[in-house]
Amino acid sequence: MITIWGRANSVNVQKVLWCCDELVLPFERIDAGGQFGRLNEPSFLALNPNGKVPTLVDGNYVLWESNAIVRYLALEYGPSSMLYPAEPKVRGSIERWLDWSATSLAPAERPVFLGLVRTPPEKRDMAQIAADLHQVSQHWRLLDQHLTGRFFLENERFSIADIVLGAFARRWFGLEGVEREPLPNLERWYQRIAQREGFRKYVGIPLT
Ligand SMILES: N[C@@H](CCC(=O)N[C@@H](CS)C(=O)NCC(=O)O)C(=O)O
Known part of the structure; x- marks a missing residue:
């Protein structure tokens, strides 16, 4: 049995849970992080320093880093053609989005999410949040352009790139009181992936 440590409202945990669902892989999840603590316990640090x-x-x-976990699950438990195709050019393109999400999108998205979802209204620095929103929307615009004429992110087949970016897109589209510029290709793609069972169960939950 696979065990996944992590609170259900973490975007990085959600990717992994959604991936398990796509692979029809049973797992046990243990709450940890945030209000559940445990991350500084020696037994947890022995798993993830x-x-x-x-x-x-x-x-x-034992494995940590959400994108590495998603890759591992797809390789170990999925037929290679399914979520993580082996053809070098397709795989390279998928890898590009996973790396982009970790190095460009997530750092830009994080302050906006923390500011609007995890900070009480009276403590929000709205000028800073507006500047951060501007930054992150540039990343979503880039993805919108890429999605022109495409069904999924790569290869017209649903892949782990759709899982990883879909988890972040849920946070973007779930923000309240925010003016988002129209990004029709991104929105169409998002509506498409949001219908998947794994998204509904693990990602499309309230933002907290
Ligand atoms: N790059 C890491 C980031 C891991 C990370 O920062 N996880 C956050 C939750 S999204 C965390 O553990 N925060 C501490 C906490 O939940 O208490 C990954 O993708 O797994």
Whole structure:
């Protein structure tokens, strides 16, 4: 049985849960992080010295970093053609989005999410949030352009790139009181992936 450590409202945990659902993979999830704590306990740090979630335990194999976990699950438990195709050019393009999400999108998205969802209204720095929103919307515009004429992110087949970016898109489209510029290709793609069972169960939950 696979064990996934991590609170259900973490975007990085959500990617992993959604990926398990796509692979029809049973798992057990243990609440950790945020209000649940546990990340500084020696037994958890022995699994993940970063003290972060998600952390995966699969038998005696332990893995941290959400995108690495998603890759591992797709390789270990999915037919190679399914979520993570082996053709080098397709895989390269998928990898590009996973890296982009970790190095460009997530750092830009984080302050907006923390400011609007995890900060009480009276403590919000709205000028800073507006500047951060401007930054992150440039990333979504880039993705909107890429999605012109495409059904999914790569290869016209649903892949782990759709899972990873879809989890972040849920946060973008879930923000309240925000003016978003129209991004029709992004919106169409988002509506499409939001119908998937794994998205509905693990990602399309209230933002907290
Ligand atoms: N790059 C890491 C980031 C891990 C990370 O920062 N996780 C956050 C939750 S999204 C965390 O553990 N925060 C501490 C907490 O939840 O208490 C990954 O993708 O797994």
